[in-house]
Amino acid sequence: MFELDIEMLKEQGLQLVDSAKKTAQDLADKGKNKLDLLNQQARLSKAQRQLGALVYSLHKAGEENPALVEKYIDAVAEVEKAIEEIKAGMTEDERAEVEAQEVADAAEDAPEQEQEEEIEEEPIQLRGETKICPVCKAEVDGDALFCNHCGAQL
8 A cells, every 4th residue: 555655745746847847838938929029029120120121112212212211111011920929829918918928019109199209300320339231332331231222032
């Protein structure tokens, strides 16, 4: 009888260890999904800022470069697709939590209609860093994905 109790305790202990291992793995996977999502959302924000800066600089210079703008749009779409793939791999609860956070962030970022911000006359330099395009040797923003002169991917 004493041996049966030890065997039973051993079996229960192994079950608890397996359960704890599964729970730890689930938490790690959930954390990895959230981290991957945050990284992709940061990439999306950066790509969108760069697209806006490109369109602004082209407009201000009175130039058009549809091929380059299309490359930036494709880069944004690629990141958006990666975000959707991450969300598709999440559980329903995780997706609901992420969507609720996105709604809260959007409401926080939305400008109030009563307050109008003045548009500054001079463009804001996003980063002080620059780099040189390996193709045309033009100076471009340090965060740029593509050269805004020749369209080469950086």
